[in-house]
Amino acid sequence: MARFRFALVASVICILAASPLVPASAEAAKTLYVGGTMALTGAYAEDTAAVLAGYEDYVKYVNETKMLAPWRKEKFPADITLEVLWRDDELKPPKALTIFEELKAKGILVFRCSGSPQALALKDRLFEDGFGAPSMATGPYLLTPPQSVFTYYPIYTDSLAAIADWFKENWKEKRKPRVAYLTADNAMGRSIVVPELEAYLKKKGYEFIGNQFVPLVPTSPPTTQLLWLKKNKVDLALGVMINPGSQPTVKEMVRLGIGPHLEYKMVFGVPAPGHTAVFAQAMGKLGDGYVCAGSFPPMDDLSTPGVKFCNDLQDKYRTGKRVTHIMYEAGVIEAMIQTEALRLAMKKLPFEKLTPRDVLEQGFYKIKELNTGDMSSTPLTYGKGDIEGADTVRVDQVQDGKVVKLGTWPCRHLYKR
């Protein structure tokens, strides 16, 4: 009897453990899925949670109103329901692959990439299986074939070129400004260490000094790196960092007397996802002078239609539990892109016949001038070989503890391979 009980318990445990591996049956209702892999554990957790919230609210809006945005006239097919599918990849590339396979088996026709490691792992696989995917990471590696991963804010190198343009326009001294990289020590951070950006900086009249690397999330203040910049008389430090990296770095800068308004004058500029909105909220006036390029309008800028839309979405679907992180806008933009690709593909093919490749070719590639309510710096346009959606770079600076838009600069499209 004891053996029987043991065998029974063991069988139940085995069945329970294996049950998630059984592919789900196709749903009878007309449901299309959006979403994909999310990095909800690790350094990007905060950003990704806001992205996920954006997806969820946008999908609720489309399902309820069948509209795509308040400023758009086109409607989403009335008989089709959207649903968000997501899994946490913990920033692990192998998990991103199995998540892709799982969601593909569930019938998802579009996908998303959460971070650089996942985008690198998924890039070829997505293309082979004909999937289009917006990406939260915008490293230059996305510009090399095969290309089916799309960006909605500029590539890091183009964002930094815009900061360099802005800085040079405001440079008053006769000598050449001295520039160096102070960047995260991972694929995202090091993706700017490419000859094209260095050549552009030199062409713009900069004296290039060298590189310094800081852990993605520093465990100790990057004093050595900052003192190196000071010793080498650097005027502009450029890097790719997320807020958990840029905030402690700037705190240490202030302690060492480095900053645009401190004894040693130096400006520190990063591309999105080092958003000024998140930075200013946490750092206040301590972070004055910090520059970020390629970001979105702050969440309190209700004069921007897209931000107002985000605000309205949260009023409706997120009462009492509002998301203040700027990446909520990114989530809404991504959901918009995926929904638009599905909608465009359905104009050519019936729902039943849709395949990921159809959505890529008849959807993503056909997205032209997608109005995001000015959340992205320009309306988004994609095509075969054209995966960069935005053509200008928005540059913001923290001034007096607040985010101030410095302007927009053209996207230089530096990375050519």
Add this chain to the structure above:
Amino acid sequence: MGLRSGTFQESYAQDMAIFHTRLDWGILFAFFIFLFTCPLFFSDRILTIMTMIGIAIISVHGLNILTGYCGQISIGHAGFMAVGAYTSAILTAKLGWPFWAALPSAALAAGMAGLIFGLPSLKIKGFYLIMATIAAHFIIVWFIFQLYGLTGGADGLAVPRPEIAGIVFKSKRSYFYLVMATACLATFTAQNIVRTRAGRAFVAIRDNDLAAEVMGINLWSYKLQAFFIGCVYAGVAGSLLVHYYAFASADLFPFWDSVWYLGMLIVGGMGSTAGAIFGAVSLKLLDELVTIVGPMLAAIFPAVAAQAAASLGLIARGLVIILFLIFEPRGLAHRWEMIKAYFRLWPFSHQE
């Protein structure tokens, strides 16, 4: 040895055999048939999971030889995988070598790296060796980023799909076969390595290195052999991984992977070839389980932030490792032996 009652060994060869009875051979045969037919009834997703498990098994076998058998704790295993991965990537993508030549070269390169970073093991052990192997990981990654012209730096390197005798391993199905064949070969080799003179020396060093040295075991040679063999396995796993991704990047080999490989060994059972398999399979499946359960929990408990539900993976793995360390330090392999012992006299009950 958990042999069934009434099974007798009549010669040394029989005693040393891995498979003793016809039933053992039958099970092995059935297992191979199962593996061979898997792609017929499993989806792409399950094949991907199994492929990942296969690669993890190869890697954990290497760590098992190094840590489980020889007692040299390494938390730089992902770094050694990166050496193999990049060697294979450079040889195939830049020099146009065929995969069948690049794979052993990758194993050799990782083994050589293991030899270099294994040198401190002659002077240091325990906690200090752990620190040295952690350093190895970061040094390797630093080199990958610095050798831009060769490795592509942070841009990474596009890697061609493996091709052997005109067969391109491009589909998930074909790659599954490639990985499983390699994993089976790696398991067979690992099981035999630990039964050799070197294997017994590894165990002696692990149990008491001073006593082993007094008995005439050359610590210098055997510790380095363990590092070499362990890293050869890591190199093979790394190579298979990047060819599967078709892309090589240092970010594909995060430091934490080394920690989880060690966790797999703890859960599976150190110093046991079966343990390496049990560990890799169980932690990878646990990974998949929590990936699916996370969104479910987030939907059921909307008050709980999505990150909290998603972080289950880390919590679950950590908890499982702690529970095994406390309640079953000899791992699942030991549990398996106990289950086999329980049924040894089946259908007759017996008491210890």
